[in-house]
Amino acid sequence: MVEPVNSSFGKMLLEEVSPVVMVLCTPLVEETFLKNGLSFVETLKPFCNFSNIDVPVRTSSDQLYRLKKFTLRLFYASDIRQPNVEVAKQRLEHVITQAGEKDFHDLNSDPPQITDILSSKSLLKIMFL
Known part of the structure; x- marks a missing residue:
């Protein structure tokens, strides 16, 4: 999850x-x-x-x-x-749209290569935690 x-x-x-x-x-x-x-x-x-x-x-x-x-x-x-309700709605829609576009872009991007992951220092950190 x-x-x-x-x-x-x-x-x-x-x-x-x-x-x-x-x-x-x-x-x-x-x-x-x-x-x-x-x-x-x-x-x-x-x-x-x-x-x-x-x-x-x-x-x-x-x-x-x-x-x-x-x-x-x-x-x-x-x-x-006191917030202007219409402006607040537009701002919230804009922020949600940006967040969704970023997530969608991340889903469409190619996954990292296994060789890159294995050579990454972050993998070593995870392994030794």
């Missing part, structure tokens, strides 16, 4: 449809973090990617699945607005 995170569509879901967290901070906090060359949001972003988790989740239709990777997207309150 292919992990959703390894497909273009799964990556798109992680990047585009993951939950958004609105960040509120005082000007003094932002100023303090900018002294180090990063904004408050940029400082928090590394703590918003969760890999190697194994959490059971139920959908609204009571279907059980396991969450392996999770991402939060952080935005300042001033950057969050």
